[in-house]
Amino acid sequence: MATMRRFGHAGELPETRMPDSQRPGPDEARTTLNRTGQLPRETAEPASRPVWVDGLFTLIIGAGVGIATSDQPGLRLAGLVVVAVGCVMMGVASRHLGGRHGRVLDQRSIGSGFLRFIPMWAVVFGLVIVRPDADWQPWYAIGTGLVVAVVGFGYLRWDERYQMRRLAADDYDRNDVV
Numbered sequence: 429m430a431t432m433r434r435f436g437h438a439g440e441l442p443e444t445r446m447p448d449s450q451r452p453g454p455d456e457a458r459t460t461l462n463r464t465g466q467l468p469r470e471t472a473e474p475a476s477r478p479v480w481v482d483g484l485f486t487l488i489i490g491a492g493v494g495i496a497t498s499d500q501p502g503l504r505l506a507g508l509v510v511v512a513v514g515c516v517m518m519g520v521a522s523r524h525l526g527g528r529h530g531r532v533l534d535q536r537s538i539g540s541g542f543l544r545f546i547p548m549w550a551v552v553f554g555l556v557i558v559r560p561d562a563d564w565q566p567w568y569a570i571g572t573g574l575v576v577a578v579v580g581f582g583y584l585r586w587d588e589r590y591q592m593r594r595l596a597a598d599d600y601d602r603n604d605v606v
Contacts, residue, residue, distance in 0.1 A: 476588055476591075476592050477522065477588055479585070481518075481521050481522070482581055482584040482585060482588070483581060484517075484521075485514060485517065485518040485521070485580075485584070486576075486577045486578075486580040486581040486584065487577050488510065488511075488513070488514035488517065489511055489514045489515070489576065489577065489580055490573040490574060490575075490576040490577025490578075490580065491510060491573050491577075492507045492508070492509075492510030492511035492512075492513075492514055492573075493507065493511060493552065493555075493556065493572060493573055493576040494507070494569045494570055494572050494573020494574070494576070495507030495510060495569065495573070496508055496510075496511065496556070497555070497556060497568065497569045497572045497573075498565060498566065498569045499559075499562055499565050531591055531605065531606055532591060532594045532595065532599075532600040532604055532605055533604055533605070533606045534600065534601065534604040537590070537591075537594065537604075540590065541587065541590075544583060544586055544587060544590070545583065547579075547583075548579050548580065548582070548583040551575065551576075551579045552576055552579065552580075555572045555575060555576065556572070
């Protein structure tokens with residue numbers, strides 16, 4: 429009751445209007461609103477993983493998969509080693525060069541991540557499972573490596589874009605960032 433009477437009669441509020449001389453015009457107000465809407469995106473973009481990290485990783489993995497699809501058993505093993513080394517390098521690079529720490533990890537991101545992973549995995553699995561005739565080598569291995577690199581790069585950038593969009597839009601609970 430006491431707070432209601434501080435301004436006079438019950439329900440009466442103090443004058444909060446801005447003087448006409450200080451009010452922004454329609455163009456200035458529109459510019460300010462547009463600028464405010466861009467701030468979360470501008471804040472999140474510099475924190476994203478550099479494109480060259482994804483490019484280097486997918487080139488190494490693509491080369492490893494290409495080597496692994498050759499028709500020589502020794503090269504298959506070497507290709508698997510290259511893929512393993514590339515995965516370790518990506519883990520180290522993500523930890524130290526990634527820029528941002530934290531990913532949105534809630535039910536929605538897990539489900540959409542799985543749906544983004546399916547097409548990439550289907551292409552890689554389809555290319556690796558096929559064993560062409562010997563006369564197709566080494567061109568099949570080279571083509572497989574290139575396709576895996578391109579598809580992998582697309583997947584990584586798509587996933588990074590999803591994460592940046594969610595972070596920029598503040599579309600997550602603080603407990604969902606790991």
